[in-house]
Amino acid sequence: MTDTTLSRLPACRRHRLLKRIALATLLLSLAVPGMAATLRIDNSAEPGTLDPQKTSGVWEARIVRELFETLVSQDPEGEQVPGLASHWQLSDDGLTWTFTLRDDARWSDGQPVTASDAVFSLRRLLSPEIAAHNANLYYPIQNARAVNAGKANPATLGVHAVDDHHLEIRLERPTAWFLQAMAMPEAAPLPEHVLEADGERWVMPGHTVVSGPFTLSEWSPQDHITLDKNEHYYDAGEVALDEVILYPLEESAAALNRFRTGALDISYTSVPGGRFEKLRQELGNALRVSPLVAEYFYMFNVRPDSPLSDIRIREALNLATRREVITEQLLGMGQTPSYWLVPRVTSGGTQGELPMAQMSMNERMARARELMKAAGFGPNHPLGLTLRYNTLEDHKKIAVALAAMWQPLGVEVSLINTEAISHYAAIREGDFQLARYGMSATLNDPYDFLGSYTTGSSAARSSGYHDDTYDRLVEQSSEAIDPSARVELLTRAQQRLLDDYALLPLYDYVNTALVSERVHGWESSPMDVHPLRYISIEE
Structure with a gap:
């Protein structure tokens, strides 16, 4: 078997993680008592939903990644690191993954995150009525294609809770990229006890129970979404931000003006092409461009x-x-x-x-x-x-x-x-x-x-x-x-x-983003993933 744990990560990646933890700890220790660390982001569009299995846009994924932690998470460079799972194993024939959930994983209502929640989530993801945008990425799982086509009962999907802390996933064939799929927001465990009680209302403020570093506090359509720090998150002590406010700005000129005035700390709305060179000279390092x-x-x-x-x-x-x-x-x-x-x-x-x-x-x-x-x-x-x-x-x-x-x-x-x-x-x-x-x-x-x-x-x-x-x-x-x-x-x-x-x-x-010099921990990534748990801001 092959085994992946934090202690077994390559030395360079382990060093980067430890350095970020040290930086976050230092920034937290220097924070002024009583002052909330608030990050303001232009998220480029209004989400249609915050149900992680019904989203399809990048602007939606940015939010649900912060609400729902996956078994396999990502660091600022896009490398895979432990999330709700402390480690995982792949059988020698490449057909069975076993994920061990961490003991301190909790939902924001205090209930433990279990392997049964992960089974519930994957069955729901492949059910045809959800019509998940990326369902095909999970077809390597036994019976997944048939379940997604409505030709097999979701209970026949090749996922099994061995006990509360161990999830087993059986594949039909070895798949090189399957672990990447498990790091996607739609694969995150979902709180079965909440979905059964609240139905479609479960992704609205006051009803949403999450496992990620932030909770859903406000959602004012076409105006803003507010996320608050989740005190039940397993790594809450290392999260430097107290609050994140996201604005659905689709007009690049409006986003640019807000960024210039300091009303935004990060803008993901594309920089206008015709003004690119002028903005590069004006904004300097705040304009980030990468593949x-x-x-x-x-x-x-x-x-x-x-x-x-x-x-x-x-x-x-x-x-x-x-x-x-x-x-x-x-x-x-x-x-x-x-x-x-x-x-x-x-x-x-x-x-x-x-x-x-x-x-x-x-x-x-x-x-x-x-x-x-x-x-x-x-x-x-x-x-x-x-x-x-x-x-x-x-x-x-x-x-x-x-x-x-x-x-x-x-x-x-x-x-x-x-x-x-x-x-x-x-x-x-x-x-x-x-x-x-x-x-x-x-x-x-x-x-x-x-x-x-x-x-x-x-x-x-x-x-x-x-x-x-x-x-x-x-x-x-x-x-x-x-x-x-x-x-x-x-x-x-x-x-x-x-x-x-x-x-x-x-x-x-190419990726273009505006990032204030007050923001620390934001790294360019070819996958455009920027986890907020690693980000801090100078107030």
């Missing part, structure tokens, strides 16, 4: 009743898209023009690109016109398309630019702008033709992106995409043990998706 495992693309609705079910039109739109104009002239923040779905900074080395990636622009436009003519459209017989995007200055710029790039093909674009909640709700319902989409990794693994387009998964459900061969390649990649064989399968899967022009990729993200 991000995330992809910006447009999703096609490929259902039979959509004009984009025609691959000729999908290819033509990709051909006419000038990605370098978007990344260099509109944005200018170091984004990589993308001809793929899996960002190049993702671990694993997956390759593949759109077939037209190496063509000149003249060659691309000539072929695009031919394809549109063959599909029955052109300047004299235009194709009308609707394009959805969510509220943000740069999203609008890109949408307008795309409409102009496609106009010579005889494509007339009508823009539909809504706030993030409505935008993503429409995508989930398939109520779109073209829709702006941002996919931030929950796992630093190609499967997280490619798996979303397999039948029944989030992007496939929204877009209507389906290909049996693609599904098999992605599934085989999860079963592959040899790294080189796995890279080959993932590359073949991605290439098949791209040969099908199933989406319109634009660029690999």
Whole structure:
């Protein structure tokens, strides 16, 4: 068996953890008595829910990570560290994980967190009525796919509480990234005794019982959410913040102005691309820029009743898209023009690109016109398309630019702008033709992106995409043990998706955030995870 505990972490990671603990202890000792340490964050959008198994947006995940501790947690650099589980073991055949819960894990109502809570949570996560966004990440668990499809009772899921402190999870196949999935918010144990009593009200202030470093104190829709320090958290003594206030600001100019005045300590709303260089000079170290495992693309609705079910039109739109104009002239923040779905900074080395990636622009436009003519459209017989995007200055710029790039093909674009909640709700319902989409990794693994387009998964459900061969390649990649064989399968899967022009990729993200110099413990992370338990602020 392999075993993972704090004492067995590599020396460098153990040193970083001890150094952060020492810093937090020092800051706590210097705090002025009676003064609350309050952190104010622009969280970029209003959450649709705080139920960790029903969220889908990064702005929602930032909050639920603080409310619900996972068995496997993450440090500021995104490395896996013990959470509610003090340690875990994997059987020699790679099929059985055993998690040992820490003795001092408590819900915020004082009740102990048990292995039965973890079993309850995973069964709920895979139940079809929850429609969890990332349910496919847990398909390696025995019977998970059948449970999620409604073909098997949740009680048959391969999870078992050996006793109050030991959880056993049985897999159908060895899975390299499974431990990463257990660090995701949707996999956090949930308080069964509360959900049974309060139903849907359980994630509202006054009803929410949590296991994380913070509790839900206030939720004023479209205004703010307040989190208070959870005194029942197992590591509460090392949490430096007393209160966190999160604001759903979707307008980058408004967020920037608040940050300048000191009304915000951290802002996650994207920095306006056209003002990036000026802001870099003005804000200095407060403007943090780093690589991000995330992809910006447009999703096609490929259902039979959509004009984009025609691959000729999908290819033509990709051909006419000038990605370098978007990344260099509109944005200018170091984004990589993308001809793929899996960002190049993702671990694993997956390759593949759109077939037209190496063509000149003249060659691309000539072929695009031919394809549109063959599909029955052109300047004299235009194709009308609707394009959805969510509220943000740069999203609008890109949408307008795309409409102009496609106009010579005889494509007339009508823009539909809504706030993030409505935008993503429409995508989930398939109520779109073209829709702006941002996919931030929950796992630093190609499967997280490619798996979303397999039948029944989030992007496939929204877009209507389906290909049996693609599904098999992605599934085989999860079963592959040899790294080189796995890279080959993932590359073949991605290439098949791209040969099908199933989406319109634009660029690999970079992470931009505004972080006040008064904030300590915030680290750049390719997964954009910044646990508040490690953060402190100078008052």
